[in-house]
Every structure is written in C-alpha cells, then in structure tokens.
Amino acid sequence: MVKSRLDRETIAMRVAKELAHGDYVNLGIGIPTLVSQFIPEGRKVFYHSESGVLHYGPMAVDGDEDVDLINAGGQFLASVPGMTYFNAADAFGMIRGGYIDVSVLGGFQVSEFGDLANWILPSRGTGNIGGAMDLSVGAKRIIVAMEHIDNEGAPKVVRKCSFPITGQGCVDLIVTDVAVIEVTPSGLLLKQVAPGWTVDDVQKITEPALRIDSEVTEITL
C-alpha cells in the first residue's frame, strides 16, 4: 500500500475530533488555525483568542474586514452574537486561570516527556513567544499539530528538545502527518498511524522509542 502523509487540512481535521461540545478552545497560528473549519454541525466549540475575544465564529468575508476585530494571527473575524471583548490581562487570566479546555499549538520539537519547543529557531537569534508559554502552563490540555519531520528530514519528536523550550512536560497529544501519539507518564504511546504506514515506519522517523498501543488503528476522520 502507498504510504500517504496527511496534508495540513487533514491534520487539522484529525485534531478537530479531539474537541468536545462545549469546550473553550484556543487555536495557535498555522495548522491549528485550520481546525475550526472541521467542527461538525451540532457540536458547539467556543474559541478564545489572545487578542481579547471569546466566542468568535468564521473569518470576515472580503470587503467586510474590520481592523478592530482580529484574532491572534491578525486575521479578520466576522461579528457574531454572543461575542465578548476583554483586555490582554483578562485574556491571559483566562488562560493561566485554567478556563481554557484545549490549546492547539504548532511545534518545532516535542520531547518524549512532553516538553514543547515552538518559539525560537536558534539560528535566528530571537523569536516570538506570543501566548504559547502561557498556554503551555495554563490550558487543561495541549495538543500539538505539526509535521513529523522537519525540512531536512530530522525527527521533530525527539528524546530531548535541542531548541529552547516553550514549556516543560506540557504536551498531552501529538498529531502529525503520519501518526497520533499520546504523551504518558511512561513515555510516548503510539495510538494511530496514517493510511499505508506501519508502526515500524513511524518509529524509524521518531527519535525516542515508542510504546505501542494494543489497538493501533489507522487514522480516521
């Protein structure tokens, strides 16, 4: 069987399955932003943004953009009933205060202990922390959505992060283009693989040893 990799939209579709009816969710920049498109009708998810808005809906349509209504990625939001605005201290009080059920973040590296590195490429000298460090300590559950290997083919799921970390032991679930991996106290547990991929295929491009769930399944959407 041909091994296929999930594209960015499909990774987002898989992450969307993790969000439950009634959850308060913060979506990071990149693949995480795409997740909101894939929540099925009838499941209500409330989105929170560091820019100071709760319960935003779709993006604004062309010609209807409002500079006073943006998400943390600078995208324009449509105004929807039930929306609320607040200042940046309150936006982060909600995060550190434990009111955000799920945070979906992008990642450069995730370690086998659930450390996340996603804010600085060492070659650049400086980087953007944004809200990621606060989310990593404050959200009840952290899902990282990213490619399994980097542009040079190096594993992004590693024994120890070589890049400066964003948070210690904060990641709960890793969803990549080839696998779904849970971070557990006894190591990384491989739960699902992409169509055509074997457990060995995934292990070969993953630095730490994976524990294998007794019921590894193919990723379904």
Place this chain on the structure above:
Amino acid sequence: MVNKIFPSFSEAVHDIPDQAVIMMDGFGGAGGMPQHLILALRDHGAQNLTVISNTGGLAGFGSIAGQLSITHSTLIESRQVRKVICSFPVSRSPSNPNHLEIAYQRGEVDVEVVPQGTLAERIRAGGAGIVAFYTPTGVGTYVANGKEVRNFDGREYLMEYALVADYAFIRASRADHFGNLVYRGTSRSFNQLMAAAAKITIVEVDDIVPLGYLDPELIATPGLYVDRVVKRQSYG
C-alpha cells in the same frame, strides 16, 4: 487638568525627551495602533527610546490593503529606538524580516522577549501599584534565566517585575473632555492596560463627545488615567 483635549498630535508629544520609555501598539494590528502619535513622535525626533509593546512592529498585520498602516516599525526605521520589550518581535517568516529584526541583527536595538501573558500582567501590575508577582509561565525556559523561582503548594513560579513607562500612546475609539475612554473590539487589548501604567498617557481617538454621551457602564478607562487626548484628522 480638567480639559485634556490637545489641538494636535505634535503638541501632544512635544515634551517627550530622549531616553523616554513609551508603551504603545495595542495588540499590534492597525486597529489598536496609535498611528498618528507614532508619526508625530517620528517628526518630533526624540532618540534612544525604549518601546514596550506586544509586537516589534509587523507591517501588514491586522491591516487592510489601502488603509493607513503605520506601526512602531517607523520609529525603528528612523533609528529612534534603543530597546524593545515585547512578546512578538519578529515576522513569522525569517526570509521576510521586519525592521526590528534587521536592526537587532545589526546590534542597533536590544530586544527583551516576554511571554505575552506575563507582559500583560507586568503592565497591569505597573498601573495598579504592584511591584512584582509570581507566575507559572516560563518556568524551566529561557525566560526564567536569572529570575527567582519560588515553590507555592508544590508548583514552581517565576517572579516577574511590574512595568511602568514615562508615556503611553493609546488608541481608543471615543473620549470625552475628562479623558474617559471607550475602545472598539479587539483594539482594547493592551491599550486599556497601558493607559494606566504611564506617568503621561496620550490618547488618539476617532471622536471626542460631550460629557454624558459615553455610557458609564461601558467606559473602560476612567479619565484619571488620561492626560492628553487628540482627535484623529488628516495628519499635518
């Protein structure tokens, strides 16, 4: 001063000295950005400034093509800034660097990167007379370097100091003569916090309305925080 209305942006920034510490930029998008105050400060020419902001000035972020889109990048380009304290200093793509990244790589500007929630709380604390606080954010990371770590109930926290400024540049929607302010949408963000954390708070608004026109239930910044208000009109 009871009437806080200033006739022009240039008069509102006339006394800013070299080496002043200035808060500005809302969340970083065009909506919360005090664009005319930034232009006035560029023309005023004060040097060696420290800017406290959410971003490092990201061209095009949260802005609509064809509309005015000035950021504090302008002040970096004009070489008036010595240091930036912010959470999102550089563009998303290293291949498309912003003015701050170029100046940083040349060694012309210092950058202190702060987690966004810590930045917000440091500014909030500064405005509220709190000198420092403990937060779980950043424990075990680069931002913990050199900071006190203290254990409360089995969890580690970093001590972070409050931030205050000499001036704050605020972008609000409407003001009255007492300096009471209302904001619009996500442009409240850092503006509401910064308005309280500076010795002199200067506000750029779309409209100045008579006393009593702003609903007291909706005033986000009471006038005691505000020193100068300028209404937006064509710059010149």
